[in-house]
Amino acid sequence: MTLSTxxxxxxxxxxxxxxxxxxxxxxxxxxxxxxxxxxxxxxPALNERILRLLEEFKKLNENWDRDxxxxxxxxxxxxxxxxxxxxxxxGQKVFHVAPGPQGEIMIDLRKEDRSVEILFxxxxxxxVLFPKQGSAKQSEYKSDDLPKILxxxxx
Amino acid sequence: MxxxxxxxxxxxxxxxxxxxxxxxKYMNPDGTATSRVFKLxxxxxxELSVDIKSLTTPHKSVGDQSLYMLFEVLNEEVLAIELKTYxxxxxxxxxxxxxxxxxVIVGMELEDDITPGLLARKSxxxxx
Numbered sequence: 001m002t003l004s005t006x007x008x009x010x011x012x013x014x015x016x017x018x019x020x021x022x023x024x025x026x027x028x029x030x031x032x033x034x035x036x037x038x039x040x041x042x043x044p045a046l047n048e049r050i051l052r053l054l055e056e057f058k059k060l061n062e063n064w065d066r067d068x069x070x071x072x073x074x075x076x077x078x079x080x081x082x083x084x085x086x087x088x089x090x091g092q093k094v095f096h097v098a099p100g101p102q103g104e105i106m107i108d109l110r111k112e113d114r115s116v117e118i119l120f121x122x123x124x125x126x127x128v129l130f131p132k133q134g135s136a137k138q139s140e141y142k143s144d145d146l147p148k149i150l151x152x153x154x155x
Numbered sequence: 156m157x158x159x160x161x162x163x164x165x166x167x168x169x170x171x172x173x174x175x176x177x178x179x180k181y182m183n184p185d186g187t188a189t190s191r192v193f194k195l196x197x198x199x200x201x202e203l204s205v206d207i208k209s210l211t212t213p214h215k216s217v218g219d220q221s222l223y224m225l226f227e228v229l230n231e232e233v234l235a236i237e238l239k240t241y242x243x244x245x246x247x248x249x250x251x252x253x254x255x256x257x258x259v260i261v262g263m264e265l266e267d268d269i270t271p272g273l274l275a276r277k278s279x280x281x282x283x
Binding site for chain 1: 181184189190194196197222265267269273276
């Protein structure tokens with residue numbers, strides 16, 4: 001089968017010299033789909049701690065930090081879970097995940113002196129690139145951006 | 156903003172408290188602050204609360220150690236990313252609870268996710 005990159009995204013493990021390319025249909029990344037359900041069969045060991053934390057964040061109520069933080073948005077948690085599973089496919093370990101005061105979920109990826117934060121809010125998604133030197137850059141996040149984000153992280 | 160507030164010297168350290176119960180692990184695995192510790196809230200009115208280290212103690216600043224961790228960041232690092240810091244002591248009636256060490260970091264916006272990340276990466280944990 002020939003896959004067009006117009007319709008599919010490929011995710012390659014960043015640190016593995018030889019690998020099998022896995023293809024996920026672009027428009028189905030953030031929807032219920034057979035692809036998403038099939039991810040359940042992948043071992044979650046690499047990011048098991050992260051998935052467990054996301055599960056715990058679902059239990060947080062308003063004012064969970066006793067300083068007025070909003071409860072984590074359910075869609076934000078769901079999107080974060082999906083991204084962690086996507087990252088699982090690439091072999092990318094998630095450094096940490098944290099809830100924020102506006103109900104957002106932050107996913108932190110690190111590689112030596114570079115890091116990326118991907119943020120899921122109730123009404124928006126964005127990512128921030130933190131280079132070793134130079135200015136950090138904030139952008140709107142779309143699911144299409146993941147390959148280029150990982151490429152930047154591992155450059 | 157109160158124009159009479161005094162700017163904080165570049166060589167002062169600033170304390171920022173972060174919610175972190177042991178079982179929830181809101182901090183990074185290495186014990187450093189996540190960017191969310193420095194994320195601005197609507198109720199902050201554009202001013203992130205900190206304590207000025209030389210005017211308080213770590214124990215007083217952190218309050219309940221079962222709920223919070225304490226982080227510190229050098230004001231020089233804060234000023235270097237074009238933020239401003241002011242001494243902002245306050246008293247809340249009717250109990251007259253006061254915090255003479257209170258300060259604020261000014262210049263962040265609600266939609267800004269760069270600055271919280273930079274501040275977190277420049278901060279370090281204060282062990283009590």
